[in-house]
Amino acid sequence: MKKSICFYFQVHQPTRLRLYRFFDIGKDSHYYDDFTDRTIMKRIAQKCYLPMNALLLEQIKATKGAFKVAFSISGTALEQFDRYAPEVIDSFRALAETGSVEFLSETYYHSLAALNSPAEFKHQVLKHKEAIEKYFGVTPKSFRNTELIYSDNIGKMVFDMGFKTMLTEGARHIMGWRSPNYLYSCDLQPKLKLMMRNYALSDDIAFRFSDQSWEGWPLTTERFAEWAKAAEGDVLNLFMDYETFGEHQAAETGIFEFMKALPSALLKDGNFDFVTPAQASRKYKPVEELSVPEPISWADEERDVTAWLGNELQQDAYNKVYSLTEKLSLLNDEYLWEDFGRLQESDHFYYMCTKFFSDGEIHKRFNPYDTPYEAFINYMNVLSDFIIRVDNALAERK
Amino acid sequence: MFGWEFPPHIAGGLGTACEGIVKGLAYNGVETLFVMPSASGDEDQSATTIINASDVAVDTVSTSISEYLDKVKFIHIGTNMVPYVNPDEFETLVEEERKRQVQDFKINYGVKYKFSGKYGSNLMEEVARYAMVGGTIALQHKDEFDVIHAHDWLTYMAGIAAKELTGKPLVVHMHATSYDRGDENHIDTRVLDIETRGMLAADRVVTVSDLTRNIVINKYHIDPAKVVTVHNAVDFSGRENITVERGVKDKVVTFLGRITFQKGPEYFIEAAAKVLKRTENVRFVMAGSGDMMNRCIRHVARLGISDRFHFTGFLRGKDVQKMFALSDVYIMPSVSEPFGISPLEAMRSNVPSIISHQSGAAEILKYAFKVDFWDVDALADDIYALLSYPALAKFSEQNGFEEVNALKWNGATAKLKTVYESVIK
Numbered sequence: 001m002k003k004s005i006c007f008y009f010q011v012h013q014p015t016r017l018r019l020y021r022f023f024d025i026g027k028d029s030h031y032y033d034d035f036t037d038r039t040i041m042k043r044i045a046q047k048c049y050l051p052m053n054a055l056l057l058e059q060i061k062a063t064k065g066a067f068k069v070a071f072s073i074s075g076t077a078l079e080q081f082d083r084y085a086p087e088v089i090d091s092f093r094a095l096a097e098t099g100s101v102e103f104l105s106e107t108y109y110h111s112l113a114a115l116n117s118p119a120e121f122k123h124q125v126l127k128h129k130e131a132i133e134k135y136f137g138v139t140p141k142s143f144r145n146t147e148l149i150y151s152d153n154i155g156k157m158v159f160d161m162g163f164k165t166m167l168t169e170g171a172r173h174i175m176g177w178r179s180p181n182y183l184y185s186c187d188l189q190p191k192l193k194l195m196m197r198n199y200a201l202s203d204d205i206a207f208r209f210s211d212q213s214w215e216g217w218p219l220t221t222e223r224f225a226e227w228a229k230a231a232e233g234d235v236l237n238l239f240m241d242y243e244t245f246g247e248h249q250a251a252e253t254g255i256f257e258f259m260k261a262l263p264s265a266l267l268k269d270g271n272f273d274f275v276t277p278a279q280a281s282r283k284y285k286p287v288e289e290l291s292v293p294e295p296i297s298w299a300d301e302e303r304d305v306t307a308w309l310g311n312e313l314q315q316d317a318y319n320k321v322y323s324l325t326e327k328l329s330l331l332n333d334e335y336l337w338e339d340f341g342r343l344q345e346s347d348h349f350y351y352m353c354t355k356f357f358s359d360g361e362i363h364k365r366f367n368p369y370d371t372p373y374e375a376f377i378n379y380m381n382v383l384s385d386f387i388i389r390v391d392n393a394l395a396e397r398k
Numbered sequence: 399m400f401g402w403e404f405p406p407h408i409a410g411g412l413g414t415a416c417e418g419i420v421k422g423l424a425y426n427g428v429e430t431l432f433v434m435p436s437a438s439g440d441e442d443q444s445a446t447t448i449i450n451a452s453d454v455a456v457d458t459v460s461t462s463i464s465e466y467l468d469k470v471k472f473i474h475i476g477t478n479m480v481p482y483v484n485p486d487e488f489e490t491l492v493e494e495e496r497k498r499q500v501q502d503f504k505i506n507y508g509v510k511y512k513f514s515g516k517y518g519s520n521l522m523e524e525v526a527r528y529a530m531v532g533g534t535i536a537l538q539h540k541d542e543f544d545v546i547h548a549h550d551w552l553t554y555m556a557g558i559a560a561k562e563l564t565g566k567p568l569v570v571h572m573h574a575t576s577y578d579r580g581d582e583n584h585i586d587t588r589v590l591d592i593e594t595r596g597m598l599a600a601d602r603v604v605t606v607s608d609l610t611r612n613i614v615i616n617k618y619h620i621d622p623a624k625v626v627t628v629h630n631a632v633d634f635s636g637r638e639n640i641t642v643e644r645g646v647k648d649k650v651v652t653f654l655g656r657i658t659f660q661k662g663p664e665y666f667i668e669a670a671a672k673v674l675k676r677t678e679n680v681r682f683v684m685a686g687s688g689d690m691m692n693r694c695i696r697h698v699a700r701l702g703i704s705d706r707f708h709f710t711g712f713l714r715g716k717d718v719q720k721m722f723a724l725s726d727v728y729i730m731p732s733v734s735e736p737f738g739i740s741p742l743e744a745m746r747s748n749v750p751s752i753i754s755h756q757s758g759a760a761e762i763l764k765y766a767f768k769v770d771f772w773d774v775d776a777l778a779d780d781i782y783a784l785l786s787y788p789a790l791a792k793f794s795e796q797n798g799f800e801e802v803n804a805l806k807w808n809g810a811t812a813k814l815k816t817v818y819e820s821v822i823k
Contacts, residue, residue, distance in 0.1 A: 383705060
């Protein structure tokens, strides 16, 4: 039997906060740095989304649909496409129409809600589902949580929302001797199938591709096919940020040429086919139940949630924003709900991360703040204003 | 008079104090020549004549280099700590060093030196150069002054050089001591050394408070007979209190200053947590920056009060006034504060203030609340009282306003004038 390859690309852009000072609290409730969002979106659209979408479309057509990929696009990214680069939406729609592309479900705000509030989690998953239906006319069938965060409990919640397949990280401390190249099932809900990211092969493309000190450099499709052939199992899950192409790995590194050649090279080899998560889930049976009592993710060496909740700053900010869930549930104000969602974006907590020494490079690359402390202060100032608005709205209601 | 900075371009309170002093002295009929390392030309010279040390070349014609160096030889700030040398080697090293110094002097001091006048990494070098240039300036103006007055350790070398070269009496002014800048185990001994030399060479030492006077006597072992306290004042002329529209309904309790060990920021945080347990409608603001800032932010997050405790970062110009205008209570919980001008500014802005007994300002402010810096419970009590009892707040607001308006540099400098008179023979 042919070994399957499952590509899934994460598309996300955060809503960046503007410099929000103490003096603004209670006076100005526009929190976002629209200019930066627009600038970055326009740049990445040109460097990554548009050329890569065109490349994928071309390869899907060239292989008559045999090449397949999956996307998870956060709601905030969709909003920014809509506002600043609507042509990107069109190009995703063209991909959707090929039938070879699956769109995954996630939380609309790329949030950590699954760790805190089942109600808020569900609310955001539904909001995201509606957005995907609206833009692409398809209903997501497989689920992936923010940054592949997964635990037994989250798995159960996801299944209860009607999903049969979920993607997560093939974290070494969970997998142990097991291979990520098989399907597993949730310990609390064995009907939920789990697809584990093969971090070695994924990161060969996403992180190491341009690293000239890496023994695998330069990475060719032949070499990659060799490695894929050597990997034992049913399905190789290559999950990565979509911004890998053209942004983290610049066009000059040859990443586009590589991705252009890869589908036909792998198909020609005769040992591989491509699947989307939903197809993999139909095609293969789980080999075992996997116990994940504590949340895992695809971030950092630890593969846990300490990138967002590792220090006291992050924990306090997180506790403060989620302590509002109950108050919000009493309110029906669309603007408050929108801000509430945006303030939950996991990126805000990521900016407050102090793990500079192990994975600092990665953290720095995506951080608009000079220090985690600045990120915290700015976030808390915004949140303080938001809390005032929530309390005022509640007072008016009475 | 040797200073380091002068308004409008200032980094700390020293420049402001110097301006107040020269203006006050002018009022009392004392003329001053104010030497500073880097003047920009936009300083207000109505009360003093400013000499920019960056414009002056060291005069190598009138003085022989070695004679000059002999008189001011202590100025070279040696950094050549060479371990494990025997006496012969040491002798050679010293001799080489001396030759190098003369060489250095020929090359460097014969020309004008552009001072940064800042507090950068080459501060020690600037301090030494400032002394060289300061000595030259003193010689050039020898007949125009009777007393040399040097402000803070940065200028003491210049003051000593001027005294050595002209024989005029020297007054050094201790605005702060090394013991206020850090805890006793982390003192910059180079600074400590310059301070001590300055005070030993001086005919009089002026301290900004009795607290500082005690430090000078007990820690630096300076003869009490020559140490005189002249409390700081503050010049509010031409300043209107601004009104700012409030964004938050809650009361605001403010800490404003450098976030360093000396200023006691953690006591403020602890007190804030206590107050927040008892009352809801209050916010705490820590304005400023400093080496303890990150630690404070973590502290606040750990206490889980960061939705009620805000950091503004360093505030400039108008924002300081704005911050006072937004405040209901001002706190200065300093562990060690030579004087502390900020509560005076707060009270002038009608903000009741709570200050620590360990501050010089506590010696003269009757209408500020005073607590020991470590007594977090007392601090929390006072904050709570000022927030909850309007009559109390009103009382300290009105009386505090009048009190600080009465503190004038004219009075303080009259005392300074008597200090000058006592050293002129």
